[in-house]
Amino acid sequence: MLPTFKDSIFILLRKLNTNPTKTQNLLRHLQTIPTTGAAINTHQKSSKSSKDDYFAAIHHISNIVRRDFYMERTLNKMRISIDSELVYRVLRACSNSGTEALRFFNWARTHHPTYEPTTVELEELVRTLARAKKYESMWKIIEQMKGNHSLSVSSDTLCFIIEEYGKNGRVDQAVEVFNRAQKVFGCSQTVELYNSLLFSLCESKLFHGAYALVRRMIRKGVVPDKRTYGILVNTWCATGKMREAQLFLEEMSRKGFNPPVRGRDLLVEGLINAGYIESAKELVKKMVKQGLVPEVSTFNSLVQVISKSGEVEFCINLYSQVCKLGLSPDINTYKILLPVASKLGTIDEAFRLLQNSIEDGHKPFPSLYAPIIKGMCRNGQFDDAVCFFSEMKAKGHPPNRPVYTMLITMFGRGGRFVDAANFLVEMTEMGLTPISRCFDFVTDGLKNCGKHDLAKRIEELEVSVRGV
Numbered sequence: 001m002l003p004t005f006k007d008s009i010f011i012l013l014r015k016l017n018t019n020p021t022k023t024q025n026l027l028r029h030l031q032t033i034p035t036t037g038a039a040i041n042t043h044q045k046s047s048k049s050s051k052d053d054y055f056a057a058i059h060h061i062s063n064i065v066r067r068d069f070y071m072e073r074t075l076n077k078m079r080i081s082i083d084s085e086l087v088y089r090v091l092r093a094c095s096n097s098g099t100e101a102l103r104f105f106n107w108a109r110t111h112h113p114t115y116e117p118t119t120v121e122l123e124e125l126v127r128t129l130a131r132a133k134k135y136e137s138m139w140k141i142i143e144q145m146k147g148n149h150s151l152s153v154s155s156d157t158l159c160f161i162i163e164e165y166g167k168n169g170r171v172d173q174a175v176e177v178f179n180r181a182q183k184v185f186g187c188s189q190t191v192e193l194y195n196s197l198l199f200s201l202c203e204s205k206l207f208h209g210a211y212a213l214v215r216r217m218i219r220k221g222v223v224p225d226k227r228t229y230g231i232l233v234n235t236w237c238a239t240g241k242m243r244e245a246q247l248f249l250e251e252m253s254r255k256g257f258n259p260p261v262r263g264r265d266l267l268v269e270g271l272i273n274a275g276y277i278e279s280a281k282e283l284v285k286k287m288v289k290q291g292l293v294p295e296v297s298t299f300n301s302l303v304q305v306i307s308k309s310g311e312v313e314f315c316i317n318l319y320s321q322v323c324k325l326g327l328s329p330d331i332n333t334y335k336i337l338l339p340v341a342s343k344l345g346t347i348d349e350a351f352r353l354l355q356n357s358i359e360d361g362h363k364p365f366p367s368l369y370a371p372i373i374k375g376m377c378r379n380g381q382f383d384d385a386v387c388f389f390s391e392m393k394a395k396g397h398p399p400n401r402p403v404y405t406m407l408i409t410m411f412g413r414g415g416r417f418v419d420a421a422n423f424l425v426e427m428t429e430m431g432l433t434p435i436s437r438c439f440d441f442v443t444d445g446l447k448n449c450g451k452h453d454l455a456k457r458i459e460e461l462e463v464s465v466r467g468v
Contacts, residue, residue: 101129163196166200181193210232264287303333345378347379415449424438424442439462
């Protein structure tokens with residue numbers, strides 16, 4: 001819930017002992033806030049600044065919690081209205097500071113009797129303490145909240161605790177939490193809990209225990225999901241045991257438990273996650289030769305990793321091959337391929353990809369068509385870039401600030417400062433505020449090419465927009 005106007009005013013966080021004049025003026029203002037229709041209109045106009053003040057206050061409190069040695073003393077000197085939302089936001093901002101987050105939570109409970117903790121803050125604090133390996137404090141606060149406020153953690157938080165234990169080699173504690181889930185916390189042993197314990201066992205390379213857990217899942221009637229298979233396959237691939245991963249998938253298939261995706265896709269993803277990119281490429285090429293189409297998520301993962309290594313042509317060729325076999329690309333496929341094709345300079349291929357995305361029903365948005373415009377500018381095709389940009393404004397989503405910034409920069413580098421100035425004016429007409437660098441860049445460029453009158457107008461525009 002967002003704060004009210006009064007809430008955001010008083011939470012400007014000025015220390016009483018250092019700013020008494022401002023505090024008195026602030027209190028006087030709060031006492032004289034009108035309640036007429038005009039005041040309501042004023043409140044609506046200032047809602048944006050009120051939100052900014054509120055989140056600035058959250059940031060300020062979070063800094064105190066993380067860095068102030070005498071945190072409680074500093075917080076006591078400030079006029080803070082404590083509620084569940086504020087506590088949650090501060091705890092989330094301090095997610096890497098376990099001890100400090102616990103001190104803030106205890107301060108909020110003890111110094112503000114009207115504050116009643118909820119499960120949301122408790123779970124955020126528990127996750128922070130588990131991440132910081134403060135296990136004793138974590139269980140202590142769970143017991144306190146359960147006894148004093150009848151609060152308990154959800155199965156998602158228990159999964160997080162189990163996996164954190166596994167990451168730090170505390171498998172015995174992870175098993176203990178799993179076994180206590182239903183009796184102590186009232187959480188049934190779902191596939192998510194099984195997966196978390198399976199993850200912990202695999203993190204410690206306890207494959208026999210992992211096998212036993214999967215067999216127990218089947219006996220209990222819990223159906224394995226994609227993550228169940230993925231955890232085991234990823235672990236085997238990471239240790240170079242491809243054969244074991246294949247045998248496991250075949251065994252589960254014989255028992256009637258086929259994974260939600262094909263076994264080879266799981267193997268490809270496992271190799272990618274383990275860093276064996278060449279092996280993943282070879283496996284996908286073998287699948288394509290056999291006429292098998294990979295899952296779109298598997299294809300996207302592979303292409304994203306390979307494109308980062310610079311093998312763009314391989315990605316484009318693989319895309320053409322799998323599309324012929326019947327792959328249906330999603331929007332993420334185009335978000336990966338379009339930028340790399342444009343960066344390579346294959347503008348025709350980028351246009352074909354964009355046309356394919358439109359035919360698939362995707363309306364072009366800035367991150368899709370901006371790389372094409374940038375590639376055209378690199379090739380010196382400025383007039384074509386202007387025409388294409390005009391077409392995208394009509395057929396696609398409206399351009400955003402980064403797109404205009406890119407246009408101004410690219411046209412300026414190409415010596416087209418008049419066009420850059422036009423983009424700057426168009427940007428402001430759309431209600432987008434250019435960054436200072438754009439104004440300076442365009443103004444200096446216009447002056448250098450003798451366009452002093454236009455440069456003066458751009459300077460006047462900057463004054464009117466920025467108020468400087």
